[in-house]
Amino acid sequence: MEAKAREAKAHRAKERPPAAPEGLPGRTEQGEGRSPLRWIMLGGLLVVMMVPVYLLLVNAFKSQQDILDNPFGIPLSGLTLKHLSAAVTSPQFNVIGGYGFTLFLVVMVDVLCILLAGPAAYAIARSLKKRTQLVMLYFLAGTFIPGAAVIIPVIYVLREIGLANSVTGLVAHDVASTLPVSIFLFVGFIRTIPVDIDHAATIDGAGRYRTFWTIIFPLMRPAVVTVLILNSIGIWNDFVSPQILLSPSSGHYTVTTAIYAGISQYSTDLTKVFPNLLLAIAPVVIFFIYMQRHIISGLTVGAVKG
């Protein structure tokens, strides 16, 4: 199918040489690129999407008075790193401190999710038994559950098994919530890997665990990348689970719960609001700029298939 698409594209390029020279902005078919409407639409897009980013960047380096007087301006003499460094070192609520804990959560959930979802998906993908397909449906049902709305009962369950208000409990809940989509994506991918490879490994004496981890898993790279991106961004941005499953007394803040704690307290002090928001947004946006292609395709595939 892909080859066909490529052929069609090559065909199009050959048929109409002057039409769409790739890489040149705007000059598409029928001179549409020069139409003012297109540029108005794109200009509008750029302004509407980027003005909040501009305000965030500029105001993180201004004093309260400058922000209030002229939020859009850049006072060349009044720019200061004071508030940003205050936000970095603030003892009350600390977004930078939140990085560490959030990263820890992301890594733990990613690793555990792969360790659990990988073998399960392998067993499901390589079986034709009705029973096993029912297990797949059982996992798929999880995608119907609105996580935030049923978070309260999760507290009761965690309390029963002695994990209430603990990091272990939060990690366990997060891993459980990532399993359905991860398993679904893995199963779909494993089924595209020829089963002959498994047979060859069996003949060479490998058990099923060994076959999976040393032969199949390395072939699953694209699916693993998709799942890692989907889960990492989901966990990094999650607010409800850490907020509700970890009380403030636990002393653990993720980026989102630190922002929540801080801004609900100091919402009128814009020299605290803007620098902290900048600290919360910057890592994700930098990650996005570097991994754009993987992130966009990963999140799209994840949302559509899951």
Add this chain to the structure above:
Amino acid sequence: MVELAALKRPGPRDNTAPVTPAPPSPAGRRSAQVRAAAVSLGLMGPAVLLYTVLTVVPVGVAVYLSLTDWDGFSSVSFIGLDNYRHLFDDPSSSQAWYVTAVIAVSGTVFMVGLGLVYALILKGRSRANSFFRAVGYFPHVISALVLGYLWAAILGTNGAINNTLAKFDIEPIGFLFDEKMALISLIAVIVWAGFGFNVVLFVAALQTVPAELLEAAAIDGATKRQTNLRIVVPMIAPVVTVATILNLVGLIRAYDIIVSLTGGGPAGSTQTFTYLILARSFEGTKVGYATSQAVFLMIVSAVLALVVTALRNRQDQAATG
């Protein structure tokens, strides 16, 4: 783009007949079967166990609590379907239903509409186009909570816009403090953050529309607009349907962005259903009632998700057969 092409793949049904390896000898067949089952269980067991305990059991607990009048402290007494009978009774619940429906429907309409318009503009494979797509997409990777706070700092009474207006002696605009306008602002921010996702989805679909079709239309004298409306959009209709349902399901669960942008206010005018459920559970007075609403929300999103599954299956069949 290779990964995006995978979107079109007909899903897990194109099975390559996987089987467990044949047992070595007929004599050992039975024990080999048992062993194979045990290995399968070992592979799936941990995931099934964790998922059951922390996802399925809580739903069971929610269903159970929804049939009680539990207030979070005293003993639990069973009251049958009473909570469900009163789902729409009290004013704040019916308002939350209304707000949720307005956000879900209008948010979806604008996100899909804008997504379609910009996908048609940005469907080419040039560098400039992928830059603009990324510009529209980036809020999707940022936490909704953080985006809400950012927009609150722009639209609030002390926000960037009103402070600028004040310089010209213009009265502040109640973007977040006027009841009607707060809901509109909330929807606008949701659309701002979410439509870029649809653009990417639709562009992936548009790039699979065969060039021959467009050429034929051009030869027949169709204008750009006619081609788009009569040929291109109908070609990607299935993807538009999937996106519509995805957006609806996502929006009826909206929570984080409301916490940070409006806090449900003013006067509950932006309080969605999920917001109300969590607020009530925390007050700790009406846990039973709140869980009945959670169960109902779950049923609504399950129905919507089942619709999307059915549509997707039909789309797969159309694509393969």
